[in-house]
Amino acid sequence: ASQADSSPTATPLPGETEELGGTLTVFAAASLKAAFDTIAEEFEQANPGVDILPIVYDGSSTLATQLIEGAPVDVFASADEANMKKVTDAGLATGAELFATNTLVVVVPTGNPGEVEDLSDLGDDSVTVVLCAPEVPCGAASRTLLDDAGVVVTPASLEQNVTAVLTKVAADEADAGLVYATDVRSRDDVESFVPEGAADVVNRYPLVALADSANPDAAAAFVAFVRGPEGQAILQDLGFGAP
Amino acid sequence: MSGETLDAHVVVRRGVFRLDAAIAADAGEVVALMGPSGAGKSTLLAALAGLVRLAEGEIRVGDRIVDSGARRRMHVQPSARRVVLLSQDARLFPHLTAHENIAFGPRAQGIVASVADAEADEWLWRVGLDGMGRRRPAELSGGQQQRVAIARALATTPAVLLLDEPLTSLDPETGDAVRAVLQEQLASTRTTAIVATHDAVDAVALAHRMVVLEEGVVTQEGAVRDILSSPATGFAAAVAGLNRVTGRVADGRWERGGLSLGLGGQDDELREGAEAAAVFRPGAVRLERVDATTWTGTLRLTAGREAAGEWVARVVRLEQTPAGVRVHTDPPVVAVDLAPDAALGLAPGVPVQLRLAETNVRFLPVVRPASADAPAPES
Amino acid sequence: MSGETLDAHVVVRRGVFRLDAAIAADAGEVVALMGPSGAGKSTLLAALAGLVRLAEGEIRVGDRIVDSGARRRMHVQPSARRVVLLSQDARLFPHLTAHENIAFGPRAQGIVASVADAEADEWLWRVGLDGMGRRRPAELSGGQQQRVAIARALATTPAVLLLDEPLTSLDPETGDAVRAVLQEQLASTRTTAIVATHDAVDAVALAHRMVVLEEGVVTQEGAVRDILSSPATGFAAAVAGLNRVTGRVADGRWERGGLSLGLGGQDDELREGAEAAAVFRPGAVRLERVDATTWTGTLRLTAGREAAGEWVARVVRLEQTPAGVRVHTDPPVVAVDLAPDAALGLAPGVPVQLRLAETNVRFLPVVRPASADAPAPES
């Protein structure tokens, strides 16, 4: 049963001035930090009664584990559907909805020392490539993209998350890596390009208001706000695709 | 605070070593504990203090049983016994100053800091360390450390005080002074005390009674002077600085090898055929060189027809002493004290003729200690 | 391996304490080092061994300078000096067995294991610890530990051996045996040795020469017997077991307070008006009780007109000794030895009349030590 049952105004229209109040706790995947910080600010402006506590960012898997073990959270935004599924399977929420997508880019150090021009260059033995580990979402996507393009890569390292890939490329340790478009958007210490076929490998971001939220109205409003025009504008500004 | 009676029978095992000794002291009595190195003196004192568990036996302080080998639960903690031990390795606390070390015992007994401090100051003064209270043990000489350790033990004013060789490593002058302090403190507080020592001077000065421990067993016990004049074992004779030669009573005379002495009226305690020890001072023996070339002849000639109180032996070792020269001869093992110039021409291996007047000799019955595994007293 | 000459002048500061002493020993010579507690004996030996840095002075072993206060770079490491020290706290290695402790020195000098092991076994036997080689120090008695420490030092066969109170904490029997071993080893290897000791017996037995150190300064030096018969300081007199009373030569007589003695032909070294010390045995003094009620009268009456060699003093303390009773009297501080029964009726505070025959007294000139900050020898 969703909180929609207990609240007649489960999905208020954006801008609608309902009597929303209280505080809101949000768990969000680390890659959403820039976007959600802005969204939270705008949401609070739109709903002055609501106080969003500082958002907790961490890996989706960590957040999911914490939710299952009882973290008191109103809204959970995951970077992939698998971790969201863990939460819904545990009966903590229903009706997760997608709110953004992300695609891969090839990232290279400034000046492109490895002379990486397209995806097939990643298969070159002289090029040091780092990827995300296949177990984590960005790694799974990278694998699909490379397989689709028929490129065989022997990565120097399978990183635990996007940041690790970026750090190695930025430190000039690797000649190239695959990361999400949003990750390189605001960075000036790396260069990037969109490889062919990237648009076919899409990573989807779901979010949900949790069933035992202490403030179900505000939670639902926040979910709607993210999926609404203001939220989408901010997300797309940072390079996320539409759901 | 005055002393309590101590009555103990201690059985302790340490690897192959077994201590089985009874020791008792009246309230206020000082008992000297002597014995060769490794005899078990420190073990006995540690057991009395509660640092070593009894295998068997029982320890009573006053009318309280504080330890019992039979009933393991009867082991009273060291701190609750009112027994204080100054152990052989003084173990001054390295992180405390001399003053704090001395004040440790009183403080641990709950005496308020100012009183304990004043007492510690007085003790420092009494053992001649005035002004050194703020030094750490590492900043004191060996003898100064020893004096701090003595003061630390005496400052506790316990019911029973156990001192394990308190006066070693003190020079004669300081030793005399500290012995006087010790004597005065024990007498004035009427503390019951057991003092393990290697020095007959300390034993006589401090103690009323003496217990001789050898290889874990008590071999002699009694008034200090009695033991020194009638030592029952070779060790006790060594402590008293006497020669002790065991022989046998035969025909109303004492005999050992070719040496024969009249009993001189001392035969009341000596049974015919029984073992008896002849005890005499090293200075009582007359010594004369025998010409080396006639040595074998002499031995043969004199054999069996030596005059009473005369025998022939070889010099084993010469040792300078403050009074002159001590000549060690064998057989039997006898030390002879000579004036410095009388030893001219003597050297290890040289044959000598020895002469001893019967009037300078005491004869004592040889009593084997009761314990089965006790050692045979040596000649 | 035989000894080398040692020639050292050592200046060391330790807080307020300053040691400034010269000591020398010929190759193979044994020198006894005596001095009151805290005089600086251990400091001197540690400096010779290289464990303490010199502030000034120089140390030579053979013809090598091994340490120099002036040139800091001249400090030769302890291990390179061929000088071995047995320090006062023996510091046996707790993690090694007795056998391994003894073999440590030879092994450190590069002797192969099997030889070092055999040597260690022999040493264990020589100090009477046969069969205890596999015990850790904690499993040995105090005296046994001390013997392991002696064996450990002797097993190194160095050029110069420094022994800091090697024979304390040994009983008379074991002490005699170990002293014999020590004596024999030093003689047979002709090792140069300095032995700090508190016991005149050890000094006479082991050493040829003696150095007396007091408050950091050498106060007397010479043949052991000379020092014992002519002690220049109160400490040396205490070591020799003699009374020493300082007075002044006047009119061809020695005087101190009301006490006056004829010089008896010993006036060759004594100048008129100079300070001189009277030295005599405690047994040489005759003592008689003075009736307590007439004490004040007696004092007054006798003042100035006492017979030669007679004076009146009070009993300070009585002490039992193996031979009888020692009575300490004051003024001046004089000890008197009496037979046990002769002391009846004496107690602290009791006035006594003392009598001393001139023939039993030696008179010695009092020489102040050269060093400016040296202590005044006490009476």
Place this chain on the structure above:
Amino acid sequence: MTPARAGFVPQVLLIPAIVGLALLVLPLAALVARVDWPTLWADVSSPEALSALLLSLGTGAVATTACVLVGVPLALVIARSGPRLAAVLRAVVTVPLVLPPMVGGVALLFLFGRTSWLGGVLGEWGLRIPFTTTAVVLAQTFVALPFLVLALEGSLRTTGTGYEQAAAALGAGRWTILGRVTLPLASPGLVAGIVLCFARAIGEFGATALFAGNSPGVTQTMPLAIYTAFNGAGVSQGTAVALALLLLVTAIAVLLLVRAWRPGSPR
């Protein structure tokens, strides 16, 4: 006797010692070299940074105190038990060291979480531990305790029981012995243990992240703030480095103060 200060360390050993020191110092120098000086002040003086720092110091101090309270007794028990029991106890104490901290966090979450028996019981009393500041302290205590115990136990064993016996023979009771003899003599080990413990608590990341979460002001300690700054896309790594430096400088300052509390070693 005052020993020659330098002791008897072979001088050649200075070379590996310097190599070791370099290994520890050079990476830090490299870190400092990358500091973005113009923004440094802004980064370290932001309210978030300061609140994280305060939280770190506070929880670190509480966790260290907790470690001392339970760790000192534990070390004493281990040091004075027979070789067998001591080996087992030491192995048990070593476990949280071996465990990657994240797994430790998971374990704590499994223990105190909603789905566990203990978590359920506590929940009925209205106590929830995960995601609170208490959880931070618990996580830090869990990872830091072994350091205190093992370091102190080593020193306690080195000291032996001789002085304790001497004190007992002077009539001192167990508490007096503990306070006046045992602990002062083992103080080099105790101080080393406390330093290790506090440093580890302050630097703790993995277990805290999982068990306590990363909620600014409540459970976001400095390492988590650094992690967030480091991971936050768009935010420059300069912030992370600046925060790391802030943590470092503060921790070192605290540790130097702790040392100053008892400068000399007891011997």
Place this chain on the structure above:
Amino acid sequence: MTPARAGFVPQVLLIPAIVGLALLVLPLAALVARVDWPTLWADVSSPEALSALLLSLGTGAVATTACVLVGVPLALVIARSGPRLAAVLRAVVTVPLVLPPMVGGVALLFLFGRTSWLGGVLGEWGLRIPFTTTAVVLAQTFVALPFLVLALEGSLRTTGTGYEQAAAALGAGRWTILGRVTLPLASPGLVAGIVLCFARAIGEFGATALFAGNSPGVTQTMPLAIYTAFNGAGVSQGTAVALALLLLVTAIAVLLLVRAWRPGSPR
């Protein structure tokens, strides 16, 4: 003398000691309770798990050896220097403890990376350190070294220099003193230090992840494998728990073996 085994620890202290032990043991019990027994064997016997385990043990052993080689000299130097210098050196040694390991990894990357001066020099010689097993060892050494140094230093100070002086007075050279006296006497601290060091190296995650990366068979140690398994969206957390247990059991076994090498304490 053989002391009464129990020493003089007040018996009330058993209570906090047990609390401390519980704090360390209970989370592990909770972890074990969650083990997915049917898949456990498959999880721990997979080739990836075994190769990660072998890599962990191998790098851990090498790192520990490296720590001993540079850490023992460093501890000796610190223990035998004056109080001032010692305080500074100790503070420097403490730094890697305080630093969240991830930051340590970044620092190492900055130091040995291609863009750094050192990395450039090494690169010219054809040496590249990041992404190699060497990097794993370096990262582990960096984080584990302080444990060895601080634990050993505590014991060295507690032991003092008295026995070293006795050995020198018997004519032993510096190396003999070191090998036969100093280190054996400080062995409780040395063993504690080695245990801490090895445990920390084996459990190291953050610095390795950043500096060495996560390449199976080359740099993927157990903690990285555990983390990967944990993060893997599709993979159940059972695998992570199973791997953690495998790491734990192996490490404890190794440590018990190390202890057995010298069971008694020297006193």
